[in-house]
Amino acid sequence: MLVYFVTDEPAKLPAIRAMLEPQHAVVPWVLDSDGTGVRAHGVLMVDVDLRQMPRADQLKLILQELAAISERLFVVPNHARSMVAQAYALGATAVISRAKEAALKIAQIEYAEAAKEKNAxxxxxxxxxxxxxxxxxxxxxxxxxxxxxxxxxxxxxxxxxxxxxxxxxxxxxxxxxxxxxxxxxxxxxxxxxxxxxxxxxxxxxxxxxxxxxxxxxxxxxxxxxxxxxxxxxxxxxxxxxxxxxxxxxxxxxxxxxxxxxxxxxxxxxxxxxxxxxxxxxxxxxxxxxxxxxxxxxxxxxxxxxxxxxxxxxxxxxxxxxxxxxxxxxxxxxxxxxxxxxxxxx
Ligand SMILES: [Fe+2]
Ligand SMILES: [Fe+2]
Missing domain, CATH: 1.10.3210.10 (Hypothetical protein af1432)
Structure with missing residues (x-):
């Protein structure tokens, strides 16, 4: 599955790659840089500090670009309540408290999609x-x-x-x-x-x-x-x-x-x-x-x-x-x- 990983910290990328690849293909998108051309399917994973308004504003623009992707996974450390609300307001469909939980969640999404196809x-x-x-x-x-x-x-x-x-x-x-x-x-x-x-x-x-x-x-x-x-x-x-x-x-x-x-x-x-x-x-x-x-x-x-x-x-x-x-x-x-x-x- 394609995983678009949107982050404000390039340093987070190696750990995400190590966790998700080769099972999934990680497509990184670092805030402040140009994005990717493929925007049609897959899962969006967002790990951005939403407390910083300029970053949230940049993120909104990226999310518009990736609007066709319906599964949107946001990392909100410790499920901080106000940030969880903001994540949903930005279009999250699921919130996890640590990036580590992403592998399981993405597997669930993949399973749910497969099941949907089979009308499970x-x-x-x-x-x-x-x-x-x-x-x-x-x-x-x-x-x-x-x-x-x-x-x-x-x-x-x-x-x-x-x-x-x-x-x-x-x-x-x-x-x-x-x-x-x-x-x-x-x-x-x-x-x-x-x-x-x-x-x-x-x-x-x-x-x-x-x-x-x-x-x-x-x-x-x-x-x-x-x-x-x-x-x-x-x-x-x-x-x-x-x-x-x-x-x-x-x-x-x-x-x-x-x-x-x-x-x-x-x-x-x-x-x-x-x-x-x-x-x-x-x-x-x-x-x-x-x-x-x-x-x-x-x-x-x-x-x-x-x-x-x-x-x-x-x-x-x-x-x-x-x-x-x-x-x-x-x-x-x-x-x-x-x-x-x-x-x-
Ligand atoms: Fe009401
Ligand atoms: Fe009401």
Whole structure:
């Protein structure tokens, strides 16, 4: 397999070659130098100090050149959380904490690709592909590229399958362990919404619709600066105003896309509306808010409370459920009660 190795430190190259060759062909690309002409297939491995902004900017240009390569492996020492978030924002599909782990990861990618070709159905491998599809969707939108609805569909169907097979708790634990920021949030919301839909006895078509709405609900955040999205603590009023634009941004991104149903558009635009009219962006009230949106909003708030962030420990699920119970008037009480079993596991 071709491995494009992008680095800011030429001294790292011999060790990478020693590890990966001759099994793989390593094509080096050192920041500040001219790149390579072959840019069609293979794996991209990025080992660059992302804390240094000029390097991150150079890297963005190289990544544009290598946009056709879908597998993007980033080395982030010790999985430093803010850097992991940045890696995903730059388009990573996987993050490893040491370059040494690359051989195993690349072998997994190679195996997954071979399996994909053979239409294999190993759930763990399919799930990796689902998460990768999700990552690529977010990164496309962040970089102004077209959103591929097939990526969202693929990610959603894998999450539906996985939550249906292994339950919500396993999903929550795994996502919180391996993923960061908005990316983590969307995976959690989808898992929670799917578990909720399955628990209340939705048909499989309705579970898929709810899952798709959840997968896409915060897609507008891909257009919000990371400095605001990943800011620890409270946002100031200007930042808050910017972040509150994300439902409309998401709606605008999706409204012309074929295959996006009105229910999904409704979920994307209205998941921050409350029954008492105090939500945004349209200040909808009571019956103006559909059932799908009501379920999505409950899943969204719950997932946000239990997510794991660099600056906060995840809230226990029971405490998060108590908060939902205290939102009488904003959320539908009967639905919150129906959510109890899902919330408490
Ligand atoms: Fe949102
Ligand atoms: Fe959300």
């Amino acid at each position: 159905t190993d759930p763990a491998m399919e799930m990796d592909a689902g998460v990768a599809a999700f990552a690529s969707m977010f990164s496309n939108v962040r970089h102004g590229r077209p959103l591929k609805i097939a990526d969202a569909r693929r990610a959603t169907s894998q999450i539906v399958k996985r939550v249906g097979q292994d339950g919500l708790s396993t999903w929550l634990d795994e996502v919180r362990r391996y993923h960061e920021g908005t990316f983590q949030h969307c995976l959690l919301v989808t898992g929670v919404a799917v578990a909720f839909g399955l628990d209340v006895g939705f048909s499989s078509a309705d579970v898929s619709r709810l899952g798709m709405a959840a997968t896409l609900h915060d897609i507008g955040k891909a257009r919000i600066p990371l400095s605001i999205l990943d800011k620890p603590g409270r946002l100031d009023p200007d930042e808050d105003e910017i972040i509150r634009r994300h439902p409309v941004i998401g709606y605008e991104l999706l409204k012309g896309v074929s295959d996006v149903s009105p229910e999904i558009l409704d979920g994307v635009r209205h998941h921050h509306e409350y029954l008492d009219g105090s939500g945004y962006p349209d200040g909808l009230k009571g019956s103006q808010i559909s059932d799908l949106v009501r379920l999505l909003t409950i899943s969204d708030i719950f997932a946000a409370l239990v997510e794991s962030r660099a600056y906060k420990t995840p809230m226990p699920r029971s405490a998060a459920y108590e908060i939902l119970c205290g939102m009488e008037g904003k959320l539908e009480g009967a639905l919150v009660r129906a959510f109890r079993k899902v919330a408490l596991g």
